[in-house]
Amino acid sequence: MTDQDKKITPKHTVQTRVVFLKLSDIDTVKEQFAADVFIESRWREKSLDHGKENDNMDFSKYWHPKLIVQNVISTSKDNVWKKLEFGKNGEAFIVEKRRIKGIFTENLELQDFPFDLQDLSIVLTSEHPVEELEIIEDDEHLSSIIVSCFVDEQEWELREFVESEIRKVSKEFTGSKNVVYPFLVFKTLAMRRAGFFVWNIILIMTIISSLSFATFAVNRNLPQNRLQLAFTLTLTGVTFRFVTNQQLPKISYLTRLDKYILYCMVFNYLVTTWHAIVTLISDDDAQADYDLYFFIGFAVFYALFHIFFYAISLKTKTVYVRMVFIRMDNVETLKEQFDGDVYFRARWREPKLDNLKENQPVDHRNFWNPAIQIRNKVSEKFSKTWYEVLTINGEAYLVQKSRQIGTFAERLELHDFPFDSQPLNVCFTSSLPESELELVPDTVKPSEIGVSCYIHAQEWDLEPFVESETSVAATEEGYSPILNIRGLASRKYSFFIWNIIIIMTLIGSLPLTTFAINRNNPQRRLLLGFILALTGVSFRFMANQSIPKIPYQTLLDRYLLVSMLFNYLVCIWHIIVSRFEDDSDTQGTMDLYAFIATVIIYIAYQLAFLIVVVVKILLKQRKIKEKVQVYQTNLENASNAVQVKNPIKVNKLQKRQTVAKFSHLILKSSYEKEKTE
Incomplete structure (x- = not known):
């Protein structure tokens, strides 16, 4: 938010709430859903203070916020009525109630289809700029959703909450780039029930692709029979590919289901190719041996892929980690270690704390904990850890904060010594397996490094960027998640x-x-x-x-x-x-x-x-420059995203901005209609 935005004091504040009365027909292909929604907006009218309620009052004489439902495509019902209400001290409020039933657009994110979660949004805006109007959620009359009236319960699971998000968007059609309009987005969350796709597509495709192994039972001296069966299976896979395309809009990326079906098709293709290649081996004994080896190889490859696919389809708990390098010193090439003073913050979703009252104490031992550890810490000089609760738009996050001063191990790559650059990693891990926990960098507030805080500057230059990398580490019980957050030190070679x-x-x-x-x-x-x-x-x-x-x-x-x-x-x-x-x-x-x-x-x-x-x-300087530019871009994007009230779902900000980008078309149509009337 700019200084100019901070100085704006809107003349009117409109408090709004939304009740989702009914949701149905979530259409993935058309990227829309049907809803019956009740919208209630209230604003102060000081000229009517200490008056009396009048059902026949002419509200056209008074100021109106001109609210618009921006993402509605068509309506079968749109009833609007107003009434006058008074507060405890006689303050007058004009209350506009609206019942709208229609079709609403929603730009879906389908990378994880059919294991995806989708926001269902109602976007409210106004023809008044932010200097005249502020739209906020009603803090007395909360928004809600009636889950029992959800029609598509066989395909979707509806979450029983409504959250809001405030935005400000400029409109090109106004003729002035400085005109900014308020937006308030109410959204609920729907989780797709993947059972239909698992049983009717994934399982069947698994069976079809596994039939490729049966072609090895045909005598290898009859390649025409092997190839005929393999071609049939490949064409069947193509048919299933078209079936899944009918379930999705025309998107420019592959969904998880697309990737699986493509893998099965490629697997069938490889088996078919082998049946053609094996005929080129003239020696009968060698032909038999190679055919057996490739059969075993295909079986192992097939099994490993399916284990990997189903493993990544399981839902894991996500922990967002941010780290600040406060001080770095004594990068010792001989001992392969460095001294560091670091602060890190890890946060994760805790629904049990959603209804927590302000300033209410919390014992973190009563809640789930990711048991985060620093894997490469050799010695410890100071350590302090504390817990806090962070609430964002009604969603509670338990936050672990820690200050660590000590010595960290770092395996150095010295091929280019003394013209080398060395990553200085702080390696985060957990005692929990990767199937239960995912460690990811916090993109809302990225990790930072203070270049001026580096003390041992006679031998090293600390580069002004931080990067992160996720991986896994083998343990006795399986695999644990790894998150490396690193700075980069370039050796002074003089x-x-x-x-x-x-x-x-x-x-x-x-x-x-x-x-x-x-x-x-x-x-x-x-x-x-x-x-x-x-x-x-x-x-x-x-x-x-x-x-x-x-x-x-x-x-x-x-x-x-x-x-x-x-x-x-x-x-x-x-x-x-x-x-x-x-x-x-x-x-x-x-x-x-x-x-x-x-x-x-x-x-x-x-x-x-x-x-x-x-x-x-x-080459090293060029690579470092590119990384610095990427890091600065990430910082700028995060700084812009902080203005959004719900920074937890930054990955969906692009979707909402796309919806808001074309909102001027609806506003313009409404403006011209009103002008004509």
């Missing part, structure tokens, strides 16, 4: 350039000076070469003291090894050239050519190393 690389470059060039010694005195040449070689070994050990014992070569290791190898080759040449002492002219010519070749090789590998380093640094 120390290694000035104290190791440049010095090693100078030492590596000194073998060229050994050619100045008389070639007839090879022992002098070799003595200097051995001294330089031992110096290179010393520098190799010095570099090893800066990194842990790793089974691979770092970029610095490779550079030092090439430098040592260069010195070794020069020493070998001095031994070889000494064997041509009988032919002085040939010895001199060969030594000159060897010197020129050595100079070229030295310059070539130095340039190659420089190019590799520059390319790696540029």
Whole structure:
């Protein structure tokens, strides 16, 4: 919300409530539903204070909010009546009551179809801008829903609650981009009963796809029979694909059911392909063996996929985690750990707290707890955890807050050392299995990092972004959820350039000076070469003291090894050239050519190393820049989403914004009709 929005004080406040009297015909294909809705709106009329109720009052003489149901398509009933009511102190309220029965649009999100949840919304708006009107939910007369009158109970399960969401939307047709109109969305939640699709599509498709194994029973010397059966099963899968398409609107993404059917079709396709390939094997024994192996492989693959599909279809409890890096220090490459001071907040839905009174104490031990732990914490200097209750639009969330100061382990990737960047992870996990718990980053209020709080800044630069990654970890009892929230530290490589690389470059060039010694005195040449070689070994050990014992070569290791190898080759040449002492002219010519070749090789590998380093640094900086941009975008999106009253369902904000985007069409039509009358 901008400062300008904060200064706006609407002249009128309209309190509204909605009662869903009846819901029916939730049409997934047309993305609409039928509803019989009662809407009651009330607003103050000070000129009528301390008056008397009059059923014959002409309300056209007084101010009217001009409320519009924005997402209605058609109505079979739309009755509006008004009455005058008074408060305890004689305050006058004009109450508008409206009974509307019709068809309403709802942009459905079907990624999890048929295991999806859908909002059913009534969107109210006005022709008055926000400077003149504010629409809020009536806090005395609460909105409600009559679940017993729900008609589509065989296909949907209706949740017994109504929540509201306040928005403000600009309208293009007004001619001014600064004109903003109020929106109030009342919504309830419907959960699809997936039984029909499980028994009539998924189960049948499972049976059809499993019949592909029966084709292996046909003699492999009769591929035409195998292929005929496989083609029949594949075409049957295509038929079922069209059946499911009739249950859905034309959407630009795959639902969970689409993915399953496509998998079955691909599986049948692979089996069919194998029946064609196996005929190309001429050896009968080898053909039989390969046919058996592929049969077993297909069976294992088929079983694993179905286990995975049904596992992800199970409902898990979602815990939203946000973390703030307060301080980071002492990133130790040798010990592979860093010191950190972090704050994290984890929140999860707790319906038992929905009716909690304000400031009422809560004992978190009486409620479900995800048992969140920091997996990579090595030692602890300070730890404090406390619990709070967060209520958003009537939905209660139990919140675990914690401050942790300690040392955290971090497995470093040192292939590019000393031009490397290292992720600094705080790894969250739980003792509960992944089938019961899902750890996800909080997108409403993303994790943050204070770059200026990094103390050990002489060796590392802390990048201004935070990213997260979810995974699972194997335990004795199965798999546990993992959420890694990480910052990124880039090593300052100046120390290694000035104290190791440049010095090693100078030492590596000194073998060229050994050619100045008389070639007839090879022992002098070799003595200097051995001294330089031992110096290179010393520098190799010095570099090893800066990194842990790793089974691979770092970029610095490779550079030092090439430098040592260069010195070794020069020493070998001095031994070889000494064997041509009988032919002085040939010895001199060969030594000159060897010197020129050595100079070229030295310059070539130095340039190659420089190019590799520059390319790696540029690619790293580009990648970091992209991540910073993504992080800043996420922060801006979260900042905009905070203005919405129900930030828990940010993933559905796009849907509601799409509905609101075209609301001016309905408003314009109503405005022109009123103008004509």
